[in-house]
């Protein structure tokens with residue numbers, strides 16, 4: 001049975017001005033990500049991986065090409081519309097958790113609800129709290145949930161960040177080098193939890209990583225070089 005793609009990139013290009021010329025950060029990339037599928041993207045520094053995630057998650061409009069989330073075209077959205085899509089349907093995890101240190105971990109997650117306009121709120125306060133507790137439990141953060149985020153370790157903060165990205169049960173999760181700021185032991189723990197959780201939650205995930213072990217565990221692997229995205233042949237043959 002074929003599942004419908006959650007994300008489809010068609011011939012996506014992103015250029016940045018560079019002096020008199022321009023830099024092509026993403027060069028005609030195409031990709032189809034199924035619901036619940038995990039695609040790992042590797043490639044050298046400066047090859048365009050973060051730019052690809054920025055475009056796929058509506059943070060950066062593409063210069064040309066099409067990006068569909070389910071059936072919805074994202075390429076021409078206004079910044080306000082794009083922000084609404086991110087709030088409702090896309091989870092984002094970057095290398096450095098961008099959390100508010102003076103909030104407790106629970107308050108940080110409850111904020112995902114306050115960011116919604118009152119008439120758009122889909123979940124009750126109790127349901128939001130229940131979802132936060134469920135994710136904390138799953139991520140081994142139950143004891144940390146009432147502590148201020150600023151007092152947590154780097155690994156705990158990144159787990160809060162992952163929980164926040166999953167709060168709204170997004171269709172798409174984009175994850176950029178989630179463990180590169182952590183030491184190797186913590187890094188392996190956080191990556192394990194992330195991979196288990198995205199499988200359980202059946203969220204389509206694009207994961208940029210240098211972690212070979214994590215990339216091996218993905219359903220499919222792609223490589224980016226000079227802005228060009230290619231799928232790993234072994235994955236195609238084995239698939």
Ligand SMILES: Nc1ncnc2c1ncn2[C@@H]1O[C@H](COP(=O)(O)OP(=O)(O)OP(=O)(O)O)[C@@H](O)[C@H]1O
Pocket residue numbers: 016017023024025043044045046047048049050051052
């Ligand atoms: N906002 C920007 N303005 C101008 N150039 C940019 C911008 N963002 C990225 N670039 C350029 O686009 C190219 C791709 O960068 P990008 O950060 O996407 O690569 P990357 O593969 O994620 O690198 P790394 O692994 O080091 O994070 C680089 O040449 C970079 O300098």
